[in-house]
Amino acid sequence: MTKTTYGLGRLMLGISTIAFALLANTPARAQETGESLFKGKCAMCHGPDGAGKTMMGEKLKIPDLHSADVQKLTDGELKTAIAKGKDKMPAYEAKLSKEQIDKLVAYIRDLAKK
Numbered sequence: 001m002t003k004t005t006y007g008l009g010r011l012m013l014g015i016s017t018i019a020f021a022l023l024a025n026t027p028a029r030a031q032e033t034g035e036s037l038f039k040g041k042c043a044m045c046h047g048p049d050g051a052g053k054t055m056m057g058e059k060l061k062i063p064d065l066h067s068a069d070v071q072k073l074t075d076g077e078l079k080t081a082i083a084k085g086k087d088k089m090p091a092y093e094a095k096l097s098k099e100q101i102d103k104l105v106a107y108i109r110d111l112a113k114k
């Protein structure tokens with residue numbers, strides 16, 4: 001009887017350790033920033049700083065995201081470009097959530113201030 005209780009205790013401890021590990025993982029996702037998203041998903045074409053000075057950038061004539069041409073677009077237009085794609089720019093609506101796209105738009109605005 002005591003042995004069983006002990007075993008059960010171990011099991012419960014194991015489960016709570018897993019549950020804790022899962023919970024502890026959640027803030028890592030919340031810390032995802034526009035910058036980390038951009039570096040992970042967009043930098044191979046747009047360059048880490050968004051200037052588009054990459055091999056792909058030259059080839060595809062990617063606009064500098066700091067440029068007035070891009071910055072004059074509204075947040076809505078930027079979101080649509082990211083979600084639906086534009087010409088050779090791939091569509092991201094299936095890969096990114098609305099929140100992630102919002103963060104990317106904010107990051108593109110931040111770039112222009114640098």
Ligand code: HEC
Binds near residue numbers: 045081082089104
């Ligand atoms: C395969 C290369 C590639 C990747 C990856 C890529 N882009 Fe683009 N992007 C382009 C090209 C090419 C254009 C120019 C499209 C055009 O002809 O107007 C562009 C244009 C843009 C524009 C300007 C849109 C406009 O209306 O002028 C924004 C904003 C943008 N990309 C954001 C992003 C973001 C954010 C990501 C990551 C989620 C991303 N791009 C990933 C190739 C890429």
